[in-house]
Amino acid sequence: MPRHPDTSLSAIKNAVDIVALAGDYLPSLRRVGSKYKALCPFHDDHNPSLELNPERQSYKCWSCGAGGDIFDFIKNIERVEFPEALRMLADRAGIVLERQPTTGDGPRGPSKSDLIAVNEWAVGIFADALRGSPEALAYLEGRGLSASSIERFTLGYAPEARGWLLGLARREGHAPELLEQAGLVVRPEEGGPARERFRGRLIFPIRDGNGRTVGFGGRILPRVERTMAEQGRNVAKYLNTPETALFRKRTLLYGADLARVAARRDGWVAVVEGYTDVIAAHQTGLENVVGTLGTALGPDHLVGLKRLADRVALVFDGDEAGMSAADRSLELFLGSDLDLRVLTLPAGEDPCDYLLRRGSASFRERAERAPEPLAYLLDRAEVRFDLASAEGTRRAAEWVLGIMNAATPTHRLGLEVKEGKILDELARRLRVPIESLTRMRRTLQKPAPRVRASAAPSANAPFETPAPAPAPVRLGDLDRSDRELVQVALEEPEAVEWLSTRVSPSSLHEGPLRSLLEACYDLHAEGVPATYDRLMLRLEDPVLRSLATDLVATTALSIPEPAPLSEGVRPGSWRDRLDGLVARLDARARQARLEELKRALEAADPQTEPEARRAIQLEYRRLLTSGQSRKN
Numbered sequence: 021m022p023r024h025p026d027t028s029l030s031a032i033k034n035a036v037d038i039v040a041l042a043g044d045y046l047p048s049l050r051r052v053g054s055k056y057k058a059l060c061p062f063h064d065d066h067n068p069s070l071e072l073n074p075e076r077q078s079y080k081c082w083s084c085g086a087g088g089d090i091f092d093f094i095k096n097i098e099r100v101e102f103p104e105a106l107r108m109l110a111d112r113a114g115i116v117l118e119r120q121p122t123t124g125d126g127p128r129g130p131s132k133s134d135l136i137a138v139n140e141w142a143v144g145i146f147a148d149a150l151r152g153s154p155e156a157l158a159y160l161e162g163r164g165l166s167a168s169s170i171e172r173f174t175l176g177y178a179p180e181a182r183g184w185l186l187g188l189a190r191r192e193g194h195a196p197e198l199l200e201q202a203g204l205v206v207r208p209e210e211g212g213p214a215r216e217r218f219r220g221r222l223i224f225p226i227r228d229g230n231g232r233t234v235g236f237g238g239r240i241l242p243r244v245e246r247t248m249a250e251q252g253r254n255v256a257k258y259l260n261t262p263e264t265a266l267f268r269k270r271t272l273l274y275g276a277d278l279a280r281v282a283a284r285r286d287g288w289v290a291v292v293e294g295y296t297d298v299i300a301a302h303q304t305g306l307e308n309v310v311g312t313l314g315t316a317l318g319p320d321h322l323v324g325l326k327r328l329a330d331r332v333a334l335v336f337d338g339d340e341a342g343m344s345a346a347d348r349s350l351e352l353f354l355g356s357d358l359d360l361r362v363l364t365l366p367a368g369e370d371p372c373d374y375l376l377r378r379g380s381a382s383f384r385e386r387a388e389r390a391p392e393p394l395a396y397l398l399d400r401a402e403v404r405f406d407l408a409s410a411e412g413t414r415r416a417a418e419w420v421l422g423i424m425n426a427a428t429p430t431h432r433l434g435l436e437v438k439e440g441k442i443l444d445e446l447a448r449r450l451r452v453p454i455e456s457l458t459r460m461r462r463t464l465q466k467p468a469p470r471v472r473a474s475a476a477p478s479a480n481a482p483f484e485t486p487a488p489a490p491a492p493v494r495l496g497d498l499d500r501s502d503r504e505l506v507q508v509a510l511e512e513p514e515a516v517e518w519l520s521t522r523v524s525p526s527s528l529h530e531g532p533l534r535s536l537l538e539a540c541y542d543l544h545a546e547g548v549p550a551t552y553d554r555l556m557l558r559l560e561d562p563v564l565r566s567l568a569t570d571l572v573a574t575t576a577l578s579i580p581e582p583a584p585l586s587e588g589v590r591p592g593s594w595r596d597r598l599d600g601l602v603a604r605l606d607a608r609a610r611q612a613r614l615e616e617l618k619r620a621l622e623a624a625d626p627q628t629e630p631e632a633r634r635a636i637q638l639e640y641r642r643l644l645t646s647g648q649s650r651k652n
């Protein structure tokens with residue numbers, strides 16, 4: 021994980037208020053005394069158990085244990101990794117992240133923000149050109165897309181004229197190299213001047229989940245296509261930005277930025293294949309629809325989909341091509357922990373036609389009724405094979421089992437549960453004993469047993485089986501002295517200096533607490549006050565982050581002293597508390613050492629190791645007599 025300068029992190033922390041941030045996601049947020057409470061979005065909460073602490077800028081769920089600072093909140097609610105959470109919060113705060121100096125080799129390309137800036141510029145240029153092209157506008161109108169949809173999706177047009185975009189770029193000071201890096205222009209392999217990638221095409225700007233333009237899709241105008249064909253030139257109907265640092269076709273979902281609110285509200289999102297399908301859906305009021313960029317749904321898409329909703333309806337045309345596309349996706353469905361549904365349309369209708377003709381209510385209804393992959397799979401088996409014959413039954417079983425074997429398990433446990441269900445259901449429908457199916461499955465597995473599962477992930481498929489989330493540390497399970505000591509350190513940054521010369525982290529029994537204390541010492545050694553805030557900026561391990569939040573959140577409740585005297589008066593200073601704790605740790609260490617020595621003494625042979633025995637006895641006696649006096 022790239023280290024970001026603490027200054028950027030704390031600038032973001034200062035600029036983003038956790039109450040305002042959480043308020044954007046949690047409509048149930050209410051003020052309760054000096055804190056705020058809301059229904060916890062991280063578990064099925066019926067009683068507001070999520071508490072925000074505006075003073076500490078932290079959150080904590082008393083029920084499921086979720087907790088942390090603004091970075092954790094965004095990571096968890098947006099289901100993104102830290103760098104993405106950082107970027108989102110920086111955007112929100114209007115802070116430009118300092119780029120780490122690259123120690124790497126090779127030429128330094130333009131930064132992502134340079135690429136986004138030139139893309140955003142091009143969006144405006146293309147949109148202007150669309151307004152000036154009756155032909156392009158007529159095409160969109162012919163597809164039933166309204167003026168407000170054109171504006172909402174910032175559609176554009178790239179004229180046919182060569183040098184058009186490059187000329188404008190030159191006039192406005194955008195380097196041709198940058199346009200090339202962004203994929204807007206191409207330099208022909210055979211040499212010669214660079215030229216525009218998109219010409220005579222409608223332009224669909226493609227934005228990431230945060231609404232930043234990362235690339236473009238272009239559809240050729242029918243007239244241009246015909247002209248080209250007459251000249252014997254074959255051109256692609258659709259063209260995308262090539263893969264750039266920003267544009268990764270297999271992960272992007274068209275319309276994701278506009279679908280987010282509706283997808284979260286409704287709990288599901290539909291996936292279609294075409295740009296116009298997405299736009300038509302939004303136009304009819306169905307906003308929880310996204311599109312793949314002309315590719316079949318792949319494992320990389322699931323990550324983005326998961327951020328939108330837990331339930332995903334995959335929309336397929338009702339023709340044979342659509343059906344076989346659905347069949348091909350089944351492997352993916354079965355291996356995923358997303359609740360995926362297969363939504364097929366009536367034969368001969370694509371989503372755009374369907375929506376504009378029948379409206380969103382009818383589509384919603386279909387989405388409601390869309391079968392799970394398993395049910396869909398078995399229905400398809402019944403259509404494809406003659407289940408009245410033994411041969412048909414065998415082939416149907418082989419087909420279904422083959423798909424099961426090919427399933428990429430992104431969620432092993434889920435798959436096992438599903439496998440059991442599939443086998444049961446398959447046995448029932450095909451009227452075959454489940455034992456025969458299990459045997460058949462094993463035979464099918466033989467030739468290529470775990471190849472897929474164990475194969476190294478290919479370079480262009482960074483989607484990996486997510487590691488199981490590490491178990492959080494429960495405060496109640498921790499050694500009490502260790503815990504209190506670290507709690508005081510987190511509460512009282514001045515205490516860290518005092519502690520650092522008296523308590524070695526290794527004297528703590530609990531590994532995670534040891535790591536927290538070490539982190540406090542590190543900060544102190546760098547001259548940074550070891551506050552909870554600074555610590556959270558530094559810690560990366562989610563287990564430690566959550567533990568630190570738990571410690572500061574519970575410290576006020578678990579103060580060992582009797583009831584506080586009055587408002588604002590601390591029950592005993594941190595020195596008093598630490599004196600007691602350190603004495604306890606020392607006594608504990610002494611006792612442990614004594615026991616160790618006793619065991620060593622028993623193990624040492626008086627005949628062969630008289631020297632060793634004497635040394636042990638000496639240390640034992642010294643320790644015993646040193647009694648109450650503390651080391652150091």
Ligand SMILES: [Zn+2]
Pocket residue numbers: 060061062063065069070081082083084085086
């Ligand atoms: Zn919770």
